[in-house]
Amino acid sequence: EADIYQTPRYLVIGTGKKITLECSQTMGHDKMYWYQQDPGMELHLIHYSYGVNSTEKGDLSSESTVSRIRTEHFPLTLESARPSHTSQYLCASSEPGQGGNTIYFGEGSWLTVV
Amino acid sequence: AQRVTQPEKLLSVFKGAPVELKCNYSYSGSPELFWYVQYSRQRLQLLLRHISRESIKGFTADLNKGETSFHLKKPFAQEEDSAMYYCALKDSSYKLIFGSGTRLLVRP
Incomplete structure (x- = not known):
């Protein structure tokens, strides 16, 4: 089934640990995005990609990094996690559709970084 | 600067009452606007977009360029409409800029 998958759903780790958040989509979309959202707050774009080997930083500065080696895969990595990285991370994908972009x-x- | 503003964090109404969720935007070009919704324990999903001029689940939204607004309306709220609603603006690079969201609570 065409979908976009994120793992892990929930993660608690200690300060200084390296973590990778996985994101995969089976829709063949070229564009992929990572948003960060603190509870009750707006979504902020931290990374995006328009295709393989294309990555750009978003509007909100982030210490995380991303890679896009395959169309369907867009992992996000934190080399050394800190409590300030505690948040929800949303992965998204899109393709141009009729009437505009559907994400x-x-x-x-x-x-959660403790 | 590009910006989306949702002035209400929480909107509480009784079932059957009309609902209007406010959204104002700031954008120098021709805007493309969307409403996204997140029901409890579900992922964020597209509700409607202004280009389609459609009504989804009884909700409509009209783009008012003069007032730079894209308010979401429904004449008779239902309990299942309770959710988090986000207004979003698509910029020229196909990125979505989101507002801070409004929680709609429809009470029985």
């Missing part, structure tokens, strides 16, 4: 979201990854 599809994953279920999100809740990260």
Whole structure:
């Protein structure tokens, strides 16, 4: 079934650990995005990609990095997690559609750094 | 600067009452606007977009360029409409800029 998947859904890790949040989509979309959202706050774009080997930083500065080696895969990595990285991370993908761009979201990854 | 503003964090209404969720935007070009919804324990999903001029689940939204607004309306709210609603603006690079969201609570 065409969808966008994020793992892990929930993660609690210690300060200084390296973590990778996985995101995969089976819709063949070229464009993929990572948003960060604190509870009750707006979504902020932190990374996006328009295709393989294309990555750009979003509007909100983030210490995380991303890679896009395959169309369907867009992982996000934090080399050394800190409590300030505690947040929800939403992966999304899109393709140009009739009437404009429809963005599809994953279920999100809740990260807690202790 | 491009910006989307949703002035209400929480909107509480009784079932059957009309609902209007406010959204104002700031954008120098020709805007493309969307409403996204997140029901409890579900992912964020597209509700409607202004280009389609459609009504989804009884909701409509009209783009008012003079007032730079894209308010979401429904004449008779239902309990299942309770959710988090986000207004979003698509910029020239196909990125979505989101507002801070409004929680709609429809009470029985």
